[in-house]
Amino acid sequence: MLNKIVLASKSKIRKNILDKNNIQSTVVPSNVDEDTVKLSLLKENATPEIISKNLAELKANKVSAKINDQIVLGADSVIDLDSELISKPQSRQEAMEILQKLNGRTHFLISSVCVSKNGSMIWNYTDKATLNMKNFSESQLEKYLSKISDEDLFAYNVYQIEGEGRSLFDSIIGDEDTIMGLPIKKIKQYLNEIK
Numbered sequence: 001m002l003n004k005i006v007l008a009s010k011s012k013i014r015k016n017i018l019d020k021n022n023i024q025s026t027v028v029p030s031n032v033d034e035d036t037v038k039l040s041l042l043k044e045n046a047t048p049e050i051i052s053k054n055l056a057e058l059k060a061n062k063v064s065a066k067i068n069d070q071i072v073l074g075a076d077s078v079i080d081l082d083s084e085l086i087s088k089p090q091s092r093q094e095a096m097e098i099l100q101k102l103n104g105r106t107h108f109l110i111s112s113v114c115v116s117k118n119g120s121m122i123w124n125y126t127d128k129a130t131l132n133m134k135n136f137s138e139s140q141l142e143k144y145l146s147k148i149s150d151e152d153l154f155a156y157n158v159y160q161i162e163g164e165g166r167s168l169f170d171s172i173i174g175d176e177d178t179i180m181g182l183p184i185k186k187i188k189q190y191l192n193e194i195k
Helices: 012-020 034-043 048-064 092-102 138-146 150-156 164-168 184-194
Strands: 005-007 025-027 072-081 084-086 106-117 120-133 169-173
Touching: 005 012, 012 025, 034 048, 048 072, 048 084, 048 106, 048 120, 072 092, 084 092, 092 138, 092 150, 106 184, 120 184, 138 164, 164 169
Parallel strands: 005 025, 005 072
Antiparallel strands: 072 084, 072 106, 106 120, 120 169
């Protein structure tokens, strides 16, 4: 397996997943303006899955265009609620609104990854998990939110499946690493093929 890749993301959880799987990586954030890209794609009626794929590719390509002959991994995760894109909250009020939307309903968590080299995509993969959220009262949701730090809330969206977030769901169908933002099994498979 390639022993060193560049991760075009400042996500600590993605870096941790790579570390746990013995994939050495250097972090070089892409600094892509995600909100502008999302708005542009939404105007073109892009689905949440297309938006996730586009952002992963954009991040990987942007970083790999500056670094010659290195494998660059870009990633993006979105929530798809009945084809509506749910983005990371910018405030606690917004986080509460997202939780109220998801309350008692089933949604998809979509994670896309893209591998680029010299500014061009050479591989990509998208995975989807299905999450069925329990029904909560407003006070229960407030209590849940109060247990989550601002840093975690704004970095990982409204739930962290590896922590408190698991308690929100009746059922989770799909890969846990996908839900955390990096479908690592497929990435390892790909990296093994190109070593």
